[in-house]
Amino acid sequence: MIPGDEAYGQIQDAAIVVEDARIAWVGPRGDLPSQYDSLRAHSLGGRLVTPGLIDCHTHVVHGGDRAGEFEMRLNGASYEEVARAGGGIVSTVTATRASDVDRMVADALPRVDALLSEGICTLEIKSGYGLDTETELRMLRAARRIGHERPVRVCTTFLGAHAVPAEYDGRPDAYIDEVCIPTLRKAHGEGLVDAVDAFCEGIAFSPEQVNRVFDAARKLGLPVKIHAEQLSNLGGAIMAAGHGAISADHIEYLDEAGVAALAKSGTVAVILPGAFYTIRETQAPPIAALRKAGVPMALATDNNPGSSPLTSLLLTMNMACTLFRMTPEEALAGATRNAAAALGLDDCGTIAKGKRADLAVWDVKTPAELSYRIGFNPLHSRIFGGIS
Ligand SMILES: O=C(O)CC[C@@H]1NC(=O)NC1=O
Numbered sequence: 001m002i003p004g005d006e007a008y009g010q011i012q013d014a015a016i017v018v019e020d021a022r023i024a025w026v027g028p029r030g031d032l033p034s035q036y037d038s039l040r041a042h043s044l045g046g047r048l049v050t051p052g053l054i055d056c057h058t059h060v061v062h063g064g065d066r067a068g069e070f071e072m073r074l075n076g077a078s079y080e081e082v083a084r085a086g087g088g089i090v091s092t093v094t095a096t097r098a099s100d101v102d103r104m105v106a107d108a109l110p111r112v113d114a115l116l117s118e119g120i121c122t123l124e125i126k127s128g129y130g131l132d133t134e135t136e137l138r139m140l141r142a143a144r145r146i147g148h149e150r151p152v153r154v155c156t157t158f159l160g161a162h163a164v165p166a167e168y169d170g171r172p173d174a175y176i177d178e179v180c181i182p183t184l185r186k187a188h189g190e191g192l193v194d195a196v197d198a199f200c201e202g203i204a205f206s207p208e209q210v211n212r213v214f215d216a217a218r219k220l221g222l223p224v225k226i227h228a229e230q231l232s233n234l235g236g237a238i239m240a241a242g243h244g245a246i247s248a249d250h251i252e253y254l255d256e257a258g259v260a261a262l263a264k265s266g267t268v269a270v271i272l273p274g275a276f277y278t279i280r281e282t283q284a285p286p287i288a289a290l291r292k293a294g295v296p297m298a299l300a301t302d303n304n305p306g307s308s309p310l311t312s313l314l315l316t317m318n319m320a321c322t323l324f325r326m327t328p329e330e331a332l333a334g335a336t337r338n339a340a341a342a343l344g345l346d347d348c349g350t351i352a353k354g355k356r357a358d359l360a361v362w363d364v365k366t367p368a369e370l371s372y373r374i375g376f377n378p379l380h381s382r383i384f385g386g387i388s
């Protein structure tokens with residue numbers, strides 16, 4: 001069954017009125033109110049227009065790369081074995097600690113530009129490769145700077161609970177209490193934090209440890225999100241749902257109880273096919289159960305140097321359809337309105353009166369082409385805040 005226009009909320013021969021970087025009116029061109037007749041019209045040649053895309057989960061700021069580990073895994077080492085051998089996240093920490101804000105920005109901009117070239121207007125950027133106060137702060141300052149150096153809205157996420165640094169090896173609780181939570185408070189005090197995230201996994205932090213970070217976040221009035229059930233089921237998503245988390249991400253190993261918890265709390269499921277593909281995971285996230293339970297599903301690149309060096313949200317959409325059997329309409333919703341919800345944003349992600357005038361214009365005949373092609377970018381133009 002091929003969905004019609006109504007499935008995407010599509011309007012044929014539409015007009016969109018933009019005033020002060022916001023959408024003032026949208027509808028069939030023939031219904032355009034006469035009050036707008038005097039505005040300068042700009043034809044898009046009948047092309048498809050979608051909301052500007054939103055990449056709601058990235059680690060795009062980081063030092064170094066992990067091509068060497070890529071080769072290790074190709075010689076048989078699993079992702080967890082690489083992590084336990086002191087590789088993985090911790091090896092990127094060394095490179096990031098040696099970097100400064102200017103260098104972090106310069107290293108990230110080619111990846112950011114690649115993402116923007118596909119119509120992204122909102123980009124989430126996490127910390128989490130510093131794991132000490134000063135480097136975590138530098139990462140978040142770099143993320144903020146990217147939002148000033150490029151026409152993109154940046155949402156920052158504190159991910160101090162990403163891994164246990166070498167100097168706290170075997171002492172995760174001490175790291176949470178002595179570094180992670182104090183750094184969160186300092187970063188929040190500098191206006192660097194829009195949300196708080198944590199990696200709940202056997203190779204990272206327990207639900208109890210993450211719970212302490214989330215308690216601190218909520219005392220600061222910050223929304224929380226979680227990397228959960230990526231490699232096993234520790235109940236992280238259920239714990240996060242109990243905190244009213246705005247998203248639970250990865251969730252390959254989410255069970256029925258976890259699905260029900262997300263549905264009850266209104267938490268968005270963020271599906272990350274890049275990590276599933278890169279670490280050659282075999283357990284797919286429970287898409288059918290999430291769909292049946294009405295849990296909103298978002299998509300993101302999870303751009304990071306280890307488990308998902310993926311810098312294409314369009315390819316992410318294709319992978320979500322081909323690997324996880326999401327529909328093209330679900331994939332587009334996952335990169336727009338549901339991605340906005342995963343960031344706790346209500347002013348973007350759809351083309352509607354009052355929303356930001358963030359739009360993507362495409363040289364395609366149908367919306368399904370955006371998920372159908374592999375490694376092809378049909379973007380005609382990107383409109384950010386009403387300016388193309
Ligand atoms: O491998 C890396 O550098 C990041 C891995 C990434 N972080 C996380 O919490 N889960 C992931 O897949």
Ligand SMILES: [Fe+3]
Binds near residue numbers: 057059227302
């Ligand atoms: Fe991630």
